[in-house]
Amino acid sequence: MSESERPAGYDPRDYDPVSVTVDVVALTIRDGALHVLLVRRGNPPYAGMWALPGGFVRGVRDAEDLPDAAVRELAEETGLNAEQGQLERIHLEQLGTYGTPGRDPRMRVISVAYLAFAPELPDPKAGGDAADAAWVPVGRLGLTDGGDQAPGTTRRLAFDHAQILVDGLERARGKLEYTPLATAFCAPEFTVPELRAVYEAVWGEELHAGNFHRKVLSVPGFVESTGTTSDRGGRKGGPRPKLYRAGDARLLHPALLRPSREEEIR
Amino acid sequence: MSESERPAGYDPRDYDPVSVTVDVVALTIRDGALHVLLVRRGNPPYAGMWALPGGFVRGVRDAEDLPDAAVRELAEETGLNAEQGQLERIHLEQLGTYGTPGRDPRMRVISVAYLAFAPELPDPKAGGDAADAAWVPVGRLGLTDGGDQAPGTTRRLAFDHAQILVDGLERARGKLEYTPLATAFCAPEFTVPELRAVYEAVWGEELHAGNFHRKVLSVPGFVESTGTTSDRGGRKGGPRPKLYRAGDARLLHPALLRPSREEEIR
């Protein structure tokens, strides 16, 4: 810290004002597809455009920690509430901080982005400052790796939120490889095919059912059997799959690596 | 963003003031041991204690991007300068943001931490607000996984910098596994034994020389031969090792996994 050249009673209000926000990339699986929670902005700038839910961190009065701010914004702008335990099972982790000058046209804003993973949740109710809120399929956003929109895509995200979303997706894809995070997208009891559907939705590619099954069961602590069986077979037939709970592993060893990432190596 | 309930000409100065700093975990290898760059604080709080180099982000006047602020603080407080290219070959990446209320006893400060990797650099000259600056062997800090100090350790770090350092070390250890980052600790031309020494210093365990050698050469794009040979053998004898440059790979595939991390899995 290099603040020591300033007087001891130094008040940041007199100095270089920076605003701090949190933005949340909240992901879930719906109908077998990866969805992100977006809100439609009610006011300028970017009025009418979709954006990640987020808002100012309470800095001094009612000072709150950054993860608390993320949860609060998630609740405020979507109507999800803690009383019903809807926020209980949400995995939250810090994604990164975005502070390039000019990213907000009005003033200097530094945003701490969080990544949230949730099992299937109800449709959000617009609240707080959001004119609207919805789970949006990630595939329909036409994102490219650079965070820009693909040609012909009309939907855009406010600020640099497209880049934040791309970074969040890449983080999520990687985390599925070496952590049991995929179970956070599932109900408390789930089947191996359901777990595979999570991997396929997030990674965007089909996996070999048989090898995936054997692999999941062979990783120590990934899943543990409940001894029970689902009450229905697959959607188009097949035996009733067994039910599992999340195990106690924090890391998957060996990891479940994504097939064929040759293009990302160089 | 939830600022829309505020008037359009809203000035953050009138609102909840938050200060933003950057702190840098700068790592290098000296004499076969991992070192971190620390500065001794000249002013309260924590006067006389060691801390990570860092300082305020210029927010509005001369607004600077976050990585630029990290490089500037690194230069200011250590005397390393860009003219001599000392900052050229430094790898810099964002580590995380620390904003728990109370982490700075004076006011609400949110700090964006950066992680820097450098080849061997000269001793720093204290500058800026630092009373002193030095490369300190990480092993002598007595850090535990939780970021607290081990019993009997007198040296402590200011603020929550011990935790930031622990997080940075863990990030560095992981990054060596699946990226060619270790080459950033080496001179432009290096030998396989030198590269192995980097892994051993960061991971804190000895590696099998023969298997390491074969593994490094088998990963596509990790290193490329210069065709030349070092002018001296190992420190206690042995053939002259061949010289290599960093290759063009961005990811190591297959990865070089750390041996025996059983304890971290559960």
Added chain:
DNA sequence: ATAATAGTGTCTCTGAGACAGTATCGG
């Protein structure tokens, strides 16, 4: 009945790690 699915068996190939062996260097 038919098609789709859950789950298992088997084979092959890659790669990690243990170990041995050879050539080359410093002291």
Added chain:
DNA sequence: CCGATACTGTCTCAGAGACACTATTAT
């Protein structure tokens, strides 16, 4: 000369992926 070191060869074992096969379910 001696010991340490740079590499290379070889063997074994674990694991990933392709494929095949059976049993069970929805339609």
